[in-house]
Amino acid sequence: MPGTAQAAWWQAKSRHFTVYSEGNDEKLRGFAERLEKFDYLLRRLYKPADAEDGSPVQVYLLTGEGKVRKLARNPNAAGFYTTSTRTAFAVLARGDKSDKFDMGAEEILFHEYTHHFMLHHFPVAYPAWYVEGFAEFFSVVKFPKNGSIEFGHVPMVRVPGLVLGQPYPLKQLFARDTDGLGQRDGDRYYGTAWLLTHYYNYTGSARRKEMSAYLNDLAAGVPDKSPDSYFAGGLDGLEKDLKAYMRHRLSASSLTSKEMKIDEIVVSPVDPAQGALIEDELRLINRPKEDELPAIVTAIRVTASKFPDSAYAAALLAEAEWAAEQKDAALADADRAIAIDATLSRAHAVRAQVLLERAHDSDKAEDWKAALTAIVRANRADTEDPVPLALFYRYHAMRGGKMPDLGYDGLYKAFTLLPQSSDYRFNFVHAMAARGDYATASLLLDPIAYSPHASDMREAAIRMKAELDAQAAEKSGEKAKKPGNPAPAP
Numbered sequence: 001m002p003g004t005a006q007a008a009w010w011q012a013k014s015r016h017f018t019v020y021s022e023g024n025d026e027k028l029r030g031f032a033e034r035l036e037k038f039d040y041l042l043r044r045l046y047k048p049a050d051a052e053d054g055s056p057v058q059v060y061l062l063t064g065e066g067k068v069r070k071l072a073r074n075p076n077a078a079g080f081y082t083t084s085t086r087t088a089f090a091v092l093a094r095g096d097k098s099d100k101f102d103m104g105a106e107e108i109l110f111h112e113y114t115h116h117f118m119l120h121h122f123p124v125a126y127p128a129w130y131v132e133g134f135a136e137f138f139s140v141v142k143f144p145k146n147g148s149i150e151f152g153h154v155p156m157v158r159v160p161g162l163v164l165g166q167p168y169p170l171k172q173l174f175a176r177d178t179d180g181l182g183q184r185d186g187d188r189y190y191g192t193a194w195l196l197t198h199y200y201n202y203t204g205s206a207r208r209k210e211m212s213a214y215l216n217d218l219a220a221g222v223p224d225k226s227p228d229s230y231f232a233g234g235l236d237g238l239e240k241d242l243k244a245y246m247r248h249r250l251s252a253s254s255l256t257s258k259e260m261k262i263d264e265i266v267v268s269p270v271d272p273a274q275g276a277l278i279e280d281e282l283r284l285i286n287r288p289k290e291d292e293l294p295a296i297v298t299a300i301r302v303t304a305s306k307f308p309d310s311a312y313a314a315a316l317l318a319e320a321e322w323a324a325e326q327k328d329a330a331l332a333d334a335d336r337a338i339a340i341d342a343t344l345s346r347a348h349a350v351r352a353q354v355l356l357e358r359a360h361d362s363d364k365a366e367d368w369k370a371a372l373t374a375i376v377r378a379n380r381a382d383t384e385d386p387v388p389l390a391l392f393y394r395y396h397a398m399r400g401g402k403m404p405d406l407g408y409d410g411l412y413k414a415f416t417l418l419p420q421s422s423d424y425r426f427n428f429v430h431a432m433a434a435r436g437d438y439a440t441a442s443l444l445l446d447p448i449a450y451s452p453h454a455s456d457m458r459e460a461a462i463r464m465k466a467e468l469d470a471q472a473a474e475k476s477g478e479k480a481k482k483p484g485n486p487a488p489a490p
Contacts, residue, residue, distance in 0.1 A: 352374035
């Protein structure tokens with residue numbers, strides 16, 4: 001193919017990932033293969049009952065940590081993971097870590113993808129230490145030349161905190177989340193969470209049964225049981241055994257290449273317009289502040305002008321203009337993108353959002369019809385795009401009246417495609433509550449309410465859970481659960 005050797009960006013597409021690399025990186029296929037092996041490992045070990053894969057995770061490999069830190073708005077970040085309205089995505093700096101006691105970009109990705117996997121397939125109320133310990137346990141994997149994958153290795157970044165600072169006291173570990181931890185205590189907390197998870201996975205003693213009972217009861221919502229009651233000798237006894245375990249040589253495990261089945265990985269150059277816009281697109285989808293949007297729109301408009309025949313560029317510009325409330329421009333550029341490529345769901349979705357707001361303002365039958373037509377076309381263009389699916393629900397919610405099954409079904413599928421999105425999760429919670437299914441709505445909030453990290457979102461989920469639990473109890477005629485913070489107490 002003429003000119004492909006000079007492509008600025010390349011992509012590797014596999015079943016669960018799309019990896020974008022800045023520059024023709026000959027290691028790109030191998031990186032994508034490692035990601036698929038890692039996903040296979042998690043599925044092989046935990047056999048999720050939910051067959052839904054969800055939307056593929058997009059991974060962006062940038063040249064230089066400076067770009068990553070700027071996008072993350074964090075001067076110390078080597079990589080980060082988050083969600084947009086369409087997909088979960090991770091941004092990493094290419095290159096190896098500088099020191100074995102650093103957390104490299106791949107370790108960050110494996111840690112965050114483990115969270116992603118847990119939230120997708122096991123979205124229950126696990127304690128903060130286990131959520132982080134589980135992710136730490138899988139953050140260090142090795143890929144020997146024989147094609148296998150090894151896991152269970154010690155995360156060297158946590159060794160100084162464990163060895164020099166001693167493990168974090170278990171009574172505190174079980175009683176708190178990660179909020180407010182300094183670097184020293186943070187290393188001890190994460191290191192001890194990893195150690196306890198490793199102990200849980202490798203010990204053949206009664207401790208494994210005790211830990212399983214504890215975690216299962218928490219996930220099932222068994223109330224008011226002290227962690228001490230699950231373990232022989234209480235948490236003090238467990239801590240004594242854990243320290244003894246740490247003094248022994250720790251085990252690791254592996255899957256051979258023959259045990260793994262990895263689907264085809266296709267490497268190809270990225271369309272020049274898309275490649276030129278990737279970094280601005282990342283700025284747009286990574287929750288920019290309102291005052292940042294005009295500059296993002298301007299940057300995308302300048303680059304898009306160099307690709308007048310690109311539907312992708314026009315659609316991205318329309319999406320940016322919609323975010324910046326430049327509605328007329330958004331509609332014009334969405335229509336321009338559709339004229340170039342009528343199969344582009346992203347452009348139809350922007351058009352639908354503009355027309356939906358117009359219909360809400362006018363309340364004219366013809367405007368509502370135009371909005372619904374645009375939503376249908378967006379969905380037909382890509383039935384796996386969660387944005388138009390969620391718009392079906394929004395359309396009927398804005399128009400009022402009884403919500404049809406189509407609205408619920410659209411929101412449900414958007415949620416199942418991207419359950420990591422807090423927006424879709426909260427919207428689905430509201431939908432279940434509107435249907436009177438308060439118990440299910442409350443359970444859906446567990447991953448946010450029990451998050452290891454303090455946030456306004458977690459506090460909102462906690463308050464909402466208390467309200468939903470009270471409504472569920474009233475509906476069933478039972479005594480309402482005692483209100484309170486379901487997150488681990490500080």
